[in-house]
Amino acid sequence: MARVITGGHYDVDCYVEDPLGNTIYRETKKQYDSFTYRAEVKGVYQFCFSNEFSTFSHKTVYFDFQVGDEPPILPDMGNRVTALTQMESACVTIHEALKTVIDSQTHYRLREAQDRARAEDLNSRVSYWSIGETIALFVVSFSQVMLLKSFFTEKRPINRPVHS
Amino acid sequence: MAGFGGGRLPAMGPAALLLFALCTVGTRGLYFHIGETEKRCFIEEIPDETMVIGNYRTQMWDKQKEVFLPSTPGLGMHVEVKDPDGKVVLSRQYGSEGRFTFTSHTPGDHQICLHSNSTRMALFAGGKLRVHLNIQVGEHANNYPEIAAKDKLTELQLRARQLLDQVEQIQKEQDYQRYREERFRLTSESTNQRVLWWSIAQTVILILTGIWQMRHLKSFFEAKKLV
Numbered sequence: 489m490a491r492v493i494t495g496g497h498y499d500v501d502c503y504v505e506d507p508l509g510n511t512i513y514r515e516t517k518k519q520y521d522s523f524t525y526r527a528e529v530k531g532v533y534q535f536c537f538s539n540e541f542s543t544f545s546h547k548t549v550y551f552d553f554q555v556g557d558e559p560p561i562l563p564d565m566g567n568r569v570t571a572l573t574q575m576e577s578a579c580v581t582i583h584e585a586l587k588t589v590i591d592s593q594t595h596y597r598l599r600e601a602q603d604r605a606r607a608e609d610l611n612s613r614v615s616y617w618s619i620g621e622t623i624a625l626f627v628v629s630f631s632q633v634m635l636l637k638s639f640f641t642e643k644r645p646i647n648r649p650v651h652s
Numbered sequence: 653m654a655g656f657g658g659g660r661l662p663a664m665g666p667a668a669l670l671l672f673a674l675c676t677v678g679t680r681g682l683y684f685h686i687g688e689t690e691k692r693c694f695i696e697e698i699p700d701e702t703m704v705i706g707n708y709r710t711q712m713w714d715k716q717k718e719v720f721l722p723s724t725p726g727l728g729m730h731v732e733v734k735d736p737d738g739k740v741v742l743s744r745q746y747g748s749e750g751r752f753t754f755t756s757h758t759p760g761d762h763q764i765c766l767h768s769n770s771t772r773m774a775l776f777a778g779g780k781l782r783v784h785l786n787i788q789v790g791e792h793a794n795n796y797p798e799i800a801a802k803d804k805l806t807e808l809q810l811r812a813r814q815l816l817d818q819v820e821q822i823q824k825e826q827d828y829q830r831y832r833e834e835r836f837r838l839t840s841e842s843t844n845q846r847v848l849w850w851s852i853a854q855t856v857i858l859i860l861t862g863i864w865q866m867r868h869l870k871s872f873f874e875a876k877k878l879v
Contacts, residue, residue, distance in 0.1 A: 548695070561796050561810055579811035586818040593825045597697070600829070604836045611843040618850035622857060629861040633868055640876060 489522035489552045490537070491598050494605045496545030501538040507531025517541070550598055683784040691767040698789055699828035700759045702821075705793045706731070706786065708766065710748045713780040720782050727781070730769045736760030745769065759828045791821040 492498040502521065504513040506529055513523050527533070539547050572580065686692055696704060710727050711720040731752050733742040741762070742754045756762060768781055794817055800810045 561814060562800060562807060575808055576811065579808070579815060582815055583811070583818065586815065586822065589822055590818070590825070593822065593829070597825070597829065597832075600832055600836065601697070604832065604839065607836060607839045607843065611839050611846070614843055614846045614850065618846070618854065622854060625854065625857060625861060629865055633865050636869060637872055640873075640878070 489520075490518075491520045491550050491602075493548040493550055493598065493601050495539075495547035496542050498547075498602070500547055500549055501541065502536070503538075504533065504535045506533055552594070681784060681786045683782050686766070686768060686781050686783055688768060688781075691765055692783075693763050693765040694785075694787065696762045696764060696787065696789060697760065698756050698762060699824040700756060702790045702824060703753065703755045703793050704762070704764075704790075705788045706752045706764065708746075708750055708786070709784040710768075711782040711784070713782070728769050729766055729783070732765045732767075734763045734765070736762065759831055790824070791817045 490500070490502060492500050497517075498519045499517040500519075501516045502513070502518060503511055503515070504523065504525070506512050506527075508529060508531075512525055512533075515521055535551075535553075537549055537551070539545075684692065698704065708729065710729060712727060713720055727748040728745055729748070729750060730745050731742065731750070732740060733752075733754050735741050735756065735758050737758060741756075742752060744752065746752065764787070766783065766785075791814075794814075796810060796814060799805070799813065800807075805813065
């Protein structure tokens with residue numbers, strides 16, 4: 489699962505390659521995506537994000553991956569022959585439910601991070617633009633007056649302003 | 653063993669490779685290549701009072717055999733951890749294999765940076781170093797078999813302990829979420845104020861400038877005997 493947090497249009501390219509070099513997954517300009525894959529070949533899998541299409545925006549990307557199933561809580565539990573007691577299966581159920589809660593919290597945290605980054609960006613942009621506009625206002629009004637004055641100020645004595 | 657990973661990474665503009673940030677990576681984790689003077693940073697967004705354990709292992713590239721050596725003593729990595737305010741929490745040198753731990757005292761984005769400090773690399777490694785990294789955060793940092801042995805817990809008690817840890821992590825995350833919402837609200841209110849005051853200020857400046865312009869031009873034309 490990957491999500492872009494800050495930067496530009498919040499999109500990024502992503503591809504996943506298996507050990508043999510085949511591209512298992514390729515997506516361009518995605519803001520958010522998740523991908524499940526059953527590994528056929530043993531080895532090193534590569535996943536890459538690319539921001540090459542962007543000219544000037546830096547991006548922050550959150551990604552999350554899980555390999556295999558969760559290991560049992562005690563290492564020798566894989567050898568158990570009896571079924572789980574009711575208490576134990578209740579614990580397992582609660583554990584799975586809590587994992588879902590944590591995942592959903594992560595999801596909301598990422599969405600909030602994205603929105604907050606935008607809000608902070610907006611906040612600073614308002615300041616810069618306002619200062620810029622005020623300066624532009626002064627410059628424009630001053631140069632308007634100067635320009636107008638220059639139309640009526642001739643250096644040569646021949647062209648004298650005529651009374652209406 | 654299974655692995656679970658999540659995290660944030662900053663991307664460098666047009667460059668293809670982005671820096672990855674991992675939350676939790678099991679032994680079947682990930683590795684990346686790092687150059688001699690390169691620094692790789694990882695961002696971990698964690699709530700208050702959360703423990704983070706990082707394990708890394710380095711392998712040097714053997715130019716002659718064109719393979720990565722299993723382990724190389726003498727290589728060192730410098731680990732630096734910065735908290736959300738930019739203050740350095742941890743800055744230490746470790747060997748070619750290391751384990752670093754820190755606990756967050758401020759909620760937010762912590763930056764974990766690794767860079768190699770060894771100058772011998774250029775001679776032998778051809779400038780390439782493979783770093784296996786594993787970062788575990790919060791509840792995932794707990795080693796349950798160890799806890800069971802130390803506190804002599806039965807399986808059921810251990811499961812209960814795991815559930816308690818998970819619930820604690822959820823609570824911390826909720827507190828963190830409340831703190832972030834407050835910050836977001838302050839930012840929005842500040843934007844609102846700024847827009848309001850700047851609009852008023854600009855309108856006033858506009859009117860004053862207009863008045864100044866007219867008066868100035870009037871006196872100018874009167875002086876020129878046009879009016």
